[in-house]
Amino acid sequence: MxxxxxxxxxxxxxxxxxxxxxxxxxxxxxxVDELSIVIKNRTDxxxxxxxxxxxxxxxxxxxxxxxxxxxxxxxxxxxCMLLRKHIGNGRITxxxxxxxxxxxxxxxxxxxxxxxxxxKKLVVEIMGKxxxxxFIDSNNVIIDSIKHVSYQVSSVREVLPGREYTYPPTQxxxxxLDVDVNYFMNRILEKPETVAxxxxxxxxxxSPVVANEIATRAELDGSVSTASLTSEERERLYKSFEQIxxxxxxxxxxxxxxxxxxxxxxxxxxxxxxxxxxxxxxNIPNKGVAGLKxxxxxxxxxxxxxxxxxxxTRIKQRSTDLRKIVANAIERTSKKYDLQLSQLxxxxxxEKYRVYGELLTAYGYxxxxxxxxxxxxxYYTGDKITIPLDGDLSPMDNAKKYxxxxxxxxxxxxxLSELTVESKEELDYLLSVQNSLELxxxxxxxxxxxxxxxxxxYIRGRLDKAKGKKVVxxxxxxxxxxxxxxxxxxxxxxxxxxxxFKLAEGGDMWFHAKQMPGSHVIVKTEGEKELPDRTYEExxxxxxxxxxxxxxxxxxxxxxxxxxxxxxPKAKPGYVIYHTNYSMTIExxxxxxxxx
Numbered sequence: 077m078x079x080x081x082x083x084x085x086x087x088x089x090x091x092x093x094x095x096x097x098x099x100x101x102x103x104x105x106x107x108v109d110e111l112s113i114v115i116k117n118r119t120d121x122x123x124x125x126x127x128x129x130x131x132x133x134x135x136x137x138x139x140x141x142x143x144x145x146x147x148x149x150x151x152x153x154x155x156c157m158l159l160r161k162h163i164g165n166g167r168i169t170x171x172x173x174x175x176x177x178x179x180x181x182x183x184x185x186x187x188x189x190x191x192x193x194x195x196k197k198l199v200v201e202i203m204g205k206x207x208x209x210x211f212i213d214s215n216n217v218i219i220d221s222i223k224h225v226s227y228q229v230s231s232v233r234e235v236l237p238g239r240e241y242t243y244p245p246t247q248x249x250x251x252x253l254d255v256d257v258n259y260f261m262n263r264i265l266e267k268p269e270t271v272a273x274x275x276x277x278x279x280x281x282x283s284p285v286v287a288n289e290i291a292t293r294a295e296l297d298g299s300v301s302t303a304s305l306t307s308e309e310r311e312r313l314y315k316s317f318e319q320i321x322x323x324x325x326x327x328x329x330x331x332x333x334x335x336x337x338x339x340x341x342x343x344x345x346x347x348x349x350x351x352x353x354x355x356x357x358x359n360i361p362n363k364g365v366a367g368l369k370x371x372x373x374x375x376x377x378x379x380x381x382x383x384x385x386x387x388x389t390r391i392k393q394r395s396t397d398l399r400k401i402v403a404n405a406i407e408r409t410s411k412k413y414d415l416q417l418s419q420l421x422x423x424x425x426x427e428k429y430r431v432y433g434e435l436l437t438a439y440g441y442x443x444x445x446x447x448x449x450x451x452x453x454x455y456y457t458g459d460k461i462t463i464p465l466d467g468d469l470s471p472m473d474n475a476k477k478y479x480x481x482x483x484x485x486x487x488x489x490x491x492l493s494e495l496t497v498e499s500k501e502e503l504d505y506l507l508s509v510q511n512s513l514e515l516x517x518x519x520x521x522x523x524x525x526x527x528x529x530x531x532x533x534y535i536r537g538r539l540d541k542a543k544g545k546k547v548v549x550x551x552x553x554x555x556x557x558x559x560x561x562x563x564x565x566x567x568x569x570x571x572x573x574x575x576x577f578k579l580a581e582g583g584d585m586w587f588h589a590k591q592m593p594g595s596h597v598i599v600k601t602e603g604e605k606e607l608p609d610r611t612y613e614e615x616x617x618x619x620x621x622x623x624x625x626x627x628x629x630x631x632x633x634x635x636x637x638x639x640x641x642x643x644x645p646k647a648k649p650g651y652v653i654y655h656t657n658y659s660m661t662i663e664x665x666x667x668x669x670x671x672x
Contacts, residue, residue: 079137079138079139079178079202079378079382080178080281080282080283080285080286081173081176081177081178081252081280081281081282082281082282082283082286082324082344082345082346083343083344083345083374084139084173084178084179084180084202084281085173085176085281085324085345086329086331086345086374087139087140087180087345087374087375087378088171088172088173088180089327089329089374090141090373090374090375091128091141091171091180092171094117094124094126094141095115095117095126095128095141095168095171096117096168096169096170096171097117097118097167097168097169098115098116098117098118098124098126098167098168099115099116099117099165099166099167099168100113100114100115100163100164100165100166100167100168100184101114101115101116101125101165102114102164103156103159103160103163103164104146104148104152104156105148105149105152105153105155105156106146106147106148106149107131107133107390108153108222109131109132109133109134109207109209109222109223110129110130110131110132110133111128111129111130111131111156111159111209111222112127112128112129112130112145112146112148113127113128113130114126114127114128115127115128115168126141127141127142127143127144127145128140128141128142129141129142129144129146130200130209131207132200132201132202132207132208132209132222132223133207133389133390134204134205134207135205135389136382136389137202137203137204137207138202138378138382139180139200139202139378140374140375140378140379140382141373141375142375142379144379147519154220155209155211155220155221155222158211158219158220159198159211162186162196162211162219163184163186163196163198164186165186166184166185166186166196167184167185167186168182168183168184169183169184169185169195170182170183171183174243175243175246175251175280176251176252176253176279176280176281177243177244177246177280177281178201178202178203178281179199179200179201179202179243179244180199180200180202181197181198181199181200182197182198182199182200183195183196183197184196184197184198194214195214196211196212196213196214196219197211197212197213198210198211199211199212199241201244203244206230206244207223208221208222208223208225208235209221209222209223210222210235210241212241216240216241217238217239217240217241218235218236218237218238218239218240218241219237220237221235221236221237223235224236224237232244232245233245246280249277249278249279249280250278250279250280251279251280251281252279252280252281252282252317252321253321253324253325255279255317255321257314257318260314260317261310261314263278264278264279265302265305265310265313266302267302268301268302268303269301269302270298270299270300270301270302271287271291271296271297271298271299271300271301271302271305271313272284272287272288272290272291272298272299273287274302275287275290275291275317285342285344285348286320286344286346288350289320289344289346289347289348289349289350290313290316290317290320291313291316292349292350293316293319293320293349294309294312294313294315294316295312296309296312296313320346323346324345324346329345329346329374330345330346330347330370331343331344331345331370331371331372331373331374331376331377332344332346332347332348332354332368332369332370332371332377333368333369333371333377333380333381334348334350334351334352334367334368335351335367335368335369336351340381343377343378343381345374345377347368347370348368349368351367351368352367352368353367353368354367354368354369354370387517388517391516391517391518391521391522394519394522395513395516395522395525398513398522398525398526398529399510399513401529401534401535402506402509402510402513402529402534403510405506405534406503406506406507406510409499409502409503409506410503412499413496413499413500413503416492416495416496416499417496419488419492420489420492420493420496422485423485423486423488423489423492425485426481426482426485426486426489427482429478429479429481429482429485430478430479430482431454431456431461432463432475432478433475433476433478433479433482434475435450435452435454435455435461435463436450436463436471436472436474436475436478437472437475438452438455439452440470440471440472440474440475441471443465443471445467446467447465447467448464448465448467449462449463449464449465450462450463450465450471451463501648501651504593505532505569505648505650505651506534507593507624508569508593508594508650509525509528509529509568509569510593511593511594511595511622511623511624512525512567512568512569513525515567515568515595515622516567516568517567518550520550521550521567521568523550524550524568524570524571525568527570528568528569528570528649532648532649550567550568550571551571552564552565552566552567552571552574552575552579553565553566553567553622553671554671554672555614555618555666555669555670555671555672556669556670556671556672557599557610557611557614557615557669558610558611558614558668558669558670559607559608559610559611561599561600561601561602561607561611562599562600563597563598563599563600563611563614563615563618563669564579564597564598564600565595565596565597565618565619565622566595566596566597566650567595567622568650569648569649569650569651570649570650571596572595572596572649572650573643573649573650575596575598576596576598576638576641576650576652577641577643579598580598580600580638581600581638582637582638582639583601583603583637583638583639584598584599584600584601584637584638585598585599585601585607585612585615585635585636585637585638586598586635586636586637586638586640586641586654587599587615587616587618587619587633587634587635588619588623588633588634588635589619589620589623589624589625589631589632589633589634590631590632590633590634590659591632592623592624592625592631593623593624594619594620594622594623594624594625595618595619595622595623596619596650596652597615597616597618597619597622598638599611599615612635612660613660613662614669615635616633616635616660616662617662617663617664617665617666617669618666618669619631619633619635620633620662620663620664620665621664621665621666623664625664626664627664628664629663630661630662630663630664631661631662631663631664632659632660632661633659633660633661633662634654634657634658634659635657635658635659635660636654636656636657636658637656640654640655640656640657641653641654642654
């Protein structure tokens with residue numbers, strides 16, 4: 077999914093309609109590469125307040141208007157303080173997209189320390205790993221940037237305080253808003269490329285998605301060669317291109333997210349008809365079906381997709397150390413468990429040695445000195461059996477040797493029978509923690525998981541530091557079934573334990589994916605009301621979705637009354653046992669279930 081020039085042009089139009097002429101009220105820097113700017117504006121409808129989120133993240137660069145307020149650091153970073161000093165209370169006089177590139181320029185008027193009116197620019201470059209936010213003065217000199225780029229990092233362009241600001245190289249592309257039919261036919265379609273590639277490698281701001289959409293609207297396949305096009309097809313292709321950019325010139329956008337099944341595939345500021353029609357009422361299409369969900373604003377598209385992905389990406393980055401600790405513990409425990417199972421399998425021959433010893437005790441009188449074996453009747457089965465012998469030992473000594481082997485393997489079996497259970501429980505626990513890390517959505521989630529690992533002894537050396545530290549609580553997920561019943565989903569083992577043994581009452585229903593790590597799901601029955609079948613299915617879908625079986629087509633889910641749950645003494649957090657339950661097989665799909 078690309079935040080390309082087409083999409084940014086929609087963002088610029090939206091910003092010009094909302095914050096142009098507004099004053100910068102507050103500036104925050106919630107992340108090392110992200111700004112949150114509050115703008116107040118006066119319109120015919122009265123005073124309005126808008127929050128602009130700008131991120132130069134290498135993995136998820138973005139820009140959109142939002143109503144969400146992110147948590148900010150206690151001490152503002154230097155770049156944030158610099159912006160506050162220079163353009164705090166400044167007025168936004170112009171918002172442009174130079175050359176249809178993935179660049180947005182904010183021109184800001186403000187009063188300097190002498191009270192004179194000055195102009196500065198905040199330039200946002202949305203260019204993947206090269207994304208940046210650059211603050212420049214009226215002479216086009218860089219005051220500072222959120223990322224410093226020296227010649228050691230990039231030999232193409234240096235971005236440092238005191239250097240002159242220059243635009244990134246265009247790679248010999250031209251502005252699609254300036255392209256006419258002659259250039260399109262004689263330059264773009266003459267490239268020995270596929271139709272889509274010829275378009276997006278020739279024009280700025282056009283991603284492969286938009287290039288394929290141009291071809292689709294011309295009733296062509298974007299993967300066909302330009303050399304194979306007839307004159308009629310070339311004409312249709314230009315008309316398709318012309319119509320799309322005529323709409324862009326007049327600000328006629330149709331923001332949408334394209335879905336295949338329940339998963340978003342692409343987004344754009346124009347309708348992506350290659351993915352089908354707009355789904356009625358804007359609902360996400362059914363599984364296995366492609367379709368479009370339309371939006372009123374381009375910011376709505378970004379916030380609905382990118383912001384969620386941004387949260388997941390940042391949480392994954394911040395949980396790297398925890399993930400490594402858990403992954404190493406899982407690998408170590410798995411090897412130990414496999415070795416124990418192998419050793420346990422070797423003990424299966426212990427009974428054979430016991431029988432050998434007993435038969436030698438009973439029939440040893442028939443063994444001559446130096447015999448290498450004894451064939452006799454096995455009085456346990458009635459069959460003949462041949463017992464290997466050490467010719468240097470007497471029959472009784474051979475019997476003692478077999479009894480010694482039997483006793484050793486018996487002791488090993490008894491010990492391993494307990495150890496394998498412990499190792500399996502430890503492995504299941506670690507896999508549940510790994511699943512919790514996948515479900516983590518906030519810093520408090522990570523803090524809970526970290527505290528759990530400290531208390532369980534997996535983060536040794538930090539135990540004293542965490543000792544006495546108050547556990548930061550995060551809340552379990554809360555859903556409402558189609559029949560109005562409240563359903564709660566634990567995102568980690570602490571939450572699983574909380575909803576199963578504190579929130580739930582005896583008559584509430586409990587759900588969990590069968591024999592795999594996953595979340596506990598509780599359905600409040602409100603005084604033991606009978607749950608409708610639809611609520612049972614929705615709760616089971618939640619349990620399947622929030623488990624390690626999420627990617628499976630079907631998942632088996634156990635469900636039982638909460639009063640049937642028991643937690644063994646000294647068990648790990650979130651571990652329960654139950655003996656009375658029902659099961660159902662369900663699709664791990666939570667589409668249509670309302671989240672509170």
